[in-house]
Structure formats: C-alpha cells, structure tokens
Amino acid sequence: MKTGFVLRNVEFKNRVLVASGTFGYGDETRDLVDVAKLGGIVTKSLSWKPRDGNPPPRIAETPSGMLNSIGLANIGVHAFIEKKLPYLRTLDTRIIVNIAASSVQEYCDVLALLESQNGIHGFEINVSCPNVKEGGLSFGTNCDLTAEITSRLRALTDKPLIIKLTPNVTHIGQFAVAVKEAGADAVSVINTVIGMAVNAKTRKPKISTVTGGLSGPAIKPIALAKVYEVAQSVDIPIFGIGGITNAEDAIEFLLVGASAVQVGTANFIDPRTGVSVAEGIESFARDQALGDVGDLVGTLKAKKDMSVLQSWL
Amino acid sequence: MIIRDVEVRNVQEVARGIFVLSFVSLELSGSTLPGQFINVLVQKGHEPLLRRPFSVYRVEEETVEIIFNVVGKGTVLLAAKKRGDIINILGPLGIPFGTGGSFRNAILIAGGLGIAPMPILAEHLRKNGKHIEVFAGARSGDQLALDHLENTHIATDDGSRGYHGTVVALAEQYLREHPLSEAKIFACGPIRMLAAVSAYAESVTIPCELSLEGEMACGIGICQGCPVERLDGATRYALVCTEGPTFDSTTIILRGA
Known part of the structure; x- marks a missing residue:
C-alpha cells in the first residue's frame, strides 16, 4: 500500500499532517x-520578533467548533531556531x-533566515495576518498582495512553498490561481472562518477581539466546498483543512x-488524532483494494x- | 501525562448543584499532585467539542475525584454519569502547589468552587506536618462542600451560614485575632476574590499561591488560549495550563478583578 506523496x-510518508497552531512546536x-506516524508537522506561525498575542479571553467554544483569537502569539523565529528546531530535527x-508577518519584507526575512537552517522541509505561509501598511486588513483577502508575497518568497527558496488560503473571500x-502563477507548489485550504x-x-463578545477564527467540525462543510472550488481552479496539490476528526472526514x-x-x-481534544486518521485512511484504502x-x-x-461552482468560476 | 478512557465509579451531589465525580485510574491517583488538573472529555462526538479542565479534588487509592457546579452542557452531562460510564481524561496537567518549604501554617482560602483543589492540598500539607486553617466561602450555606477538610471557617454572601460577608474579609478578621507566624496562603476562587487575597497577602507579607482558571482548549500549551499577564518577565503572558494553574501571587496581574 502506497501511502505517501511527493x-x-x-x-511525505503519508497524506496526514497536523495543522499550524494546533501542535505547537x-x-x-x-x-x-x-509523530513518526504522521506525514508531517506544520509548526505554529512564526514571525520575526516574538509576539505576545491578544489579551484573554482568546477562545470560546461554539456548536461543534471553537472560536479563537490568539493573535499569532509565538516565540519568534530566532528563539525557534535556537530552542525548538534542534528537537524537531x-x-x-x-x-x-x-x-506569519505584518509586512511583505517580514515574510521574506523570516523565510530567508529559516532557509539557512537544516531540518526544515518546507514552508507554509499564513497570509491571514493583518497588513500593517494597509491599516490591518488581511494580506490574504487581497489577491495581488497574496501573489506578490508568493513570488517574493519563491525567489528565496527551492523547498516546497505552500500558501494557506483564507476562506473569507468571495472566490x-x-x-x-494567483499563487500558483506566482510559483506556489501547493495551497492549504482553509484557514479559519471569521x-x-x-x-x-x-x-x-466571548473573545476579546470581538470576532475571531472559527474552526472545528462546524466548518467542515465550508472547507469541503472551498477545497472543491480550488481543485476545479488549479492543478497544484491542496492540503485540505477544516474540521477533520477522523479518517472518514479526511x-x-x-x-x-x-x-x-x-x-x-x-x-486540542486528542493530539493523537492525526495518527489515527493516517491509520484509518490506510485501512480504508486497503478495504477498497487500492494500491495507493x-x-x-x-x-x-x-x-x-x-x-453551483460553475456559476462562480 | 496520560490520555485514557476511565470508568466512572460514582457521582454524588454533595451540596446544592455541586457534584463530586469519582473515576478509576491508578496511574493518575498515584501521580497527581495538589493544584494539578485534568482535562475531561465528557463524551465522544462533537457536542460539546472541547475537554473541560477540572482541578483534582481528591485521590483515594485507585480513584480520583473532581468536583463541579452544573453550569453548562459539559457539566450537565457529567452530573448525569452513572457508575461504569466511560469518560476520557488527559492529565495530570499543570504546576502543583508548593506544599513543601519552611512554612508551618497553611491558610487555605476558597471561594465557591475554589474549594476544588483544597482536599488533596490539605492531605499533602498534613503529610508534610503543616497546621491548616481553611476559609471557605459560598453564595449561601447550601452551596458549601466542606468534606475532607478540618479547621474550617465559613463565610456566605447571604449570611445563611457562618460569617455574613466575603471569605477574604473573614480570613482577614480571623487572622488579625489569631495571628499565624511562618504562614503561607493557598487560594482558589473567582478572580475578584483572588485579587483581594493577593492584596491581603502582600499587606501582611505572607507568601501566597493562587490557583487560576482560564479558557483553554488543550491544557498542554498548544492552543495558547489561556494567557495570564505577568507582572514582569521576558514575555507579557504566561499560560495558565503549563505555567500555572498555580502562581505565586506576586508574579501575575489579575485583570477583570
């Protein structure tokens, strides 16, 4: 049974990774x-300097989901290299x-520094961050800016470059399409829903920032529709994300x-979920007599x- | 730290709306220290989605007890558990209270469900040869859970039992009349109560540890959902789940007090 992909x-040894911000470092x-039974680990978002994150309350449970507004709290890329990367290796x-970054230059600086380190196999870019230059509007809702970030980063690395797309856009x-043309190898679909x-x-409001990012099983139908739309639009690989709790979801x-x-x-409920999803997919494929x-x-x-996508595209 | 399905041994209403649930786990009963908590998945499925954090209330041989107020869908489900039902637990989590050290007198101050870590704490303090005074407050007398504690002093908001007023005011009054040297305070309860305890401890220069609550999804430092502001330090926030839930009262800022 072939489980991996390139x-x-x-x-990657299998097709199940753990998503950024849900598996720490x-x-x-x-x-x-x-973790050897996972296809990979996507780290928590890293910025150039450490970020404290938002004041509490940062999370609230919702029907079959949770709302978060962590504010990209992270230790910064330098501490990551010093304290976390040796273990990850x-x-x-x-x-x-x-x-994650608040300017195009910051994305480039972080990636360039990481590019010089051993033990990193690829990059996923969180474009759902407030763009300080544009008054805090998310980069990821501006198609030209998202493409610009992609092409600037593409020039800096020969490793897989994955752009994590926000669902909070019309199309x-x-x-x-824009990030593919700008040189992205893959897209992650989706980030959280506002x-x-x-x-x-x-x-x-139940969280300090009034609105936040919704995740969990509640968003799975949205995520499936977004992955479907992206799959109809581009031929680059897609990392499907949104409310997966078991192999059938995946x-x-x-x-x-x-x-x-x-x-x-x-x-958050069980950090072993990724492993059981990977095992469940494999046994499903075996039951279906698939070779891959x-x-x-x-x-x-x-x-x-x-x-209905036909009317959108 | 373990994740396990465990079997419920008993659920009992010990005061009005307040339940003690015991379950069987030799691994946890043998390793949990006072002030630590467990994260409970009350049932499989997506409703409710997240685990709930509970201080460990007491351990006895192979059983572990938690105490809770029925306040939402998670605790409604927990209160309805029967002997033999399965829940899933993750733990033990967090930094325990400091029960060793040179102090001789332990002052335990609990507001409402802040009573939760006190029985296991008292047991360890007793083993360490400490003298214990317990101050327990509740809205009314029928909401007090005082089992497994000695030297208890009671305060109620409505005056239906014990001192009519806050538990912190009661503790202050008692300790003024009966000063305890070489003391340490351990407190758990609502944020305003903890702020009052913290201010009192500072005014009389008694070391003080607080057990905090925080909205948390994971309990193990991943979700970053449960920050508490540090008084000083390299970073603005500490996480309640991994750096707490017990904190030296002089190291944190209690917002919303």
Whole structure:
C-alpha cells in the first residue's frame, strides 16, 4: 500500500499532517504522540520578533467548533531556531514551518533566515495576518498582495512553498490561481472562518477581539466546498483543512480534490488524532483494494454541470 | 501525562448543584499532585467539542475525584454519569502547589468552587506536618462542600451560614485575632476574590499561591488560549495550563478583578 506523496522535491510518508497552531512546536506532545506516524508537522506561525498575542479571553467554544483569537502569539523565529528546531530535527517526519508577518519584507526575512537552517522541509505561509501598511486588513483577502508575497518568497527558496488560503473571500479559486502563477507548489485550504460568539447575559463578545477564527467540525462543510472550488481552479496539490476528526472526514477531503490533509482543532481534544486518521485512511484504502491512497484524490462522483461552482468560476 | 478512557465509579451531589465525580485510574491517583488538573472529555462526538479542565479534588487509592457546579452542557452531562460510564481524561496537567518549604501554617482560602483543589492540598500539607486553617466561602450555606477538610471557617454572601460577608474579609478578621507566624496562603476562587487575597497577602507579607482558571482548549500549551499577564518577565503572558494553574501571587496581574 502506497501511502505517501511527493511535493516538489520532498517525500511525505503519508497524506496526514497536523495543522499550524494546533501542535505547537512539536515538543509539547512528546509523551503522547508517535509523530513518526504522521506525514508531517506544520509548526505554529512564526514571525520575526516574538509576539505576545491578544489579551484573554482568546477562545470560546461554539456548536461543534471553537472560536479563537490568539493573535499569532509565538516565540519568534530566532528563539525557534535556537530552542525548538534542534528537537524537531530529531523527529522522523516532515517539518513544515509556518510563517506569519505584518509586512511583505517580514515574510521574506523570516523565510530567508529559516532557509539557512537544516531540518526544515518546507514552508507554509499564513497570509491571514493583518497588513500593517494597509491599516490591518488581511494580506490574504487581497489577491495581488497574496501573489506578490508568493513570488517574493519563491525567489528565496527551492523547498516546497505552500500558501494557506483564507476562506473569507468571495472566490477562493482566484487566489489559488494567483499563487500558483506566482510559483506556489501547493495551497492549504482553509484557514479559519471569521466568526463571532456573544454572551447574551453579559452582552459581551466571548473573545476579546470581538470576532475571531472559527474552526472545528462546524466548518467542515465550508472547507469541503472551498477545497472543491480550488481543485476545479488549479492543478497544484491542496492540503485540505477544516474540521477533520477522523479518517472518514479526511477521505472526504481527498475525494473532493485534496492531495493531503491537515488535522487541526481535533488535536486540542486528542493530539493523537492525526495518527489515527493516517491509520484509518490506510485501512480504508486497503478495504477498497487500492494500491495507493492517492487513487482517492479527486475521485468525487459529481456531475460538474450540476455544481453551483460553475456559476462562480 | 496520560490520555485514557476511565470508568466512572460514582457521582454524588454533595451540596446544592455541586457534584463530586469519582473515576478509576491508578496511574493518575498515584501521580497527581495538589493544584494539578485534568482535562475531561465528557463524551465522544462533537457536542460539546472541547475537554473541560477540572482541578483534582481528591485521590483515594485507585480513584480520583473532581468536583463541579452544573453550569453548562459539559457539566450537565457529567452530573448525569452513572457508575461504569466511560469518560476520557488527559492529565495530570499543570504546576502543583508548593506544599513543601519552611512554612508551618497553611491558610487555605476558597471561594465557591475554589474549594476544588483544597482536599488533596490539605492531605499533602498534613503529610508534610503543616497546621491548616481553611476559609471557605459560598453564595449561601447550601452551596458549601466542606468534606475532607478540618479547621474550617465559613463565610456566605447571604449570611445563611457562618460569617455574613466575603471569605477574604473573614480570613482577614480571623487572622488579625489569631495571628499565624511562618504562614503561607493557598487560594482558589473567582478572580475578584483572588485579587483581594493577593492584596491581603502582600499587606501582611505572607507568601501566597493562587490557583487560576482560564479558557483553554488543550491544557498542554498548544492552543495558547489561556494567557495570564505577568507582572514582569521576558514575555507579557504566561499560560495558565503549563505555567500555572498555580502562581505565586506576586508574579501575575489579575485583570477583570
């Protein structure tokens, strides 16, 4: 049974990774999870300087989901290299470093510094960050800016470059096309969906920033639709993300066109989820007498002319 | 730290709306220290989605106890558990209270469900030869859970039992009349109560540890959901789950107090 896949010049042992921000820097769960059974780990977003993050409350539970507004709290790229990377290098899995920044130059600086380090297999770019120059509007909702970040970073690395797209745009497929043309190797679909939770009794928002990012099973149908749209728009690999808690969820993402998946919020409930998803996909593929898990990718039996996406594209 | 399915041994209402749930786990009962917590997945599925953090209330042989108020969907489900039901636990988590050290007198101050870590704490303090005075406050007398504690002094908001007023005011009054030398305060409860305890401890220069709550998704430092502001330090925030939930009261700022 072939479970792995290749992205650019890097081989992943299976198609299940853990999503940025849901697995820390890999060392927090060392007693609990056999990460060698994962396709890879996507680190927490790193910026040039450490970021404190937003004031509490930062998270709120919602129906089948959670809202967060962490504010990209992270230790900064220098501390990452010094304190976290040595441990990550010892792990028998692929390490994808996620980068967040508040200017195009900062994205470039962080990636360039990481590019000089051993033990990093690729980069995932979080473009859902406030662009300080544009008054805090997210880079990821501006197609030209997203493409510019991609092409600037492409010039700096020969490693896999993955752009993590936000669903909070009208046509995510257009963003996928733009980053592909700018040199991205793959896209991650989706980042969190803007959401809000309110306490009726106190009349206050449940998180300090009023709105935040919704994740968990609640967003799985949205994520599937976005992956489907992106898969109809580009031919580069897609990392499907959004509410995956078990192998069946993950297989749904493969069917609609994801080449691999990332398990996110489910790690908060059980950090071993990614491993059980990977094992579950393998046994599903075996039961279906497939020689390669990749045979599932994009094999949704849907009549394309019946899809509402046709009117979008 | 372990993740395990464990079997519920008993659920009992010990005060109005307040339940003690015990479950079987030799691994946890043998390793949990006072002030540590566990993260409980009350049922499989997506509702509720996240684990709930609970201080360990007490351990006895192979059983571990938590105490909770029925306030939301998670605790409604927990209160309805029956002997033999399965819950999933992650723990033990967090930094325990400092029960060793040179102090002789332990002052335990609990507001409401802040009573949660006190029985296991008292047990360890007793073993370490410390004298214990417990101050427990609640809205009313029927919401007090005072089992497994000695030398208890009671305060209620409505005056239905014990001192009519806050538990911190009671503790201050008692300790003024009965000064305890070489003392240390351990407190758990609502943020305003903890701020009052912290201010009192500072005014009388008694070392003080607080056990905090925080909204958290994971309990192991990954989600970054549970920051508390540091008074000083390299970073602005500490995480309640991994750097707490117990903190020296002089190291943190209690917002919203």
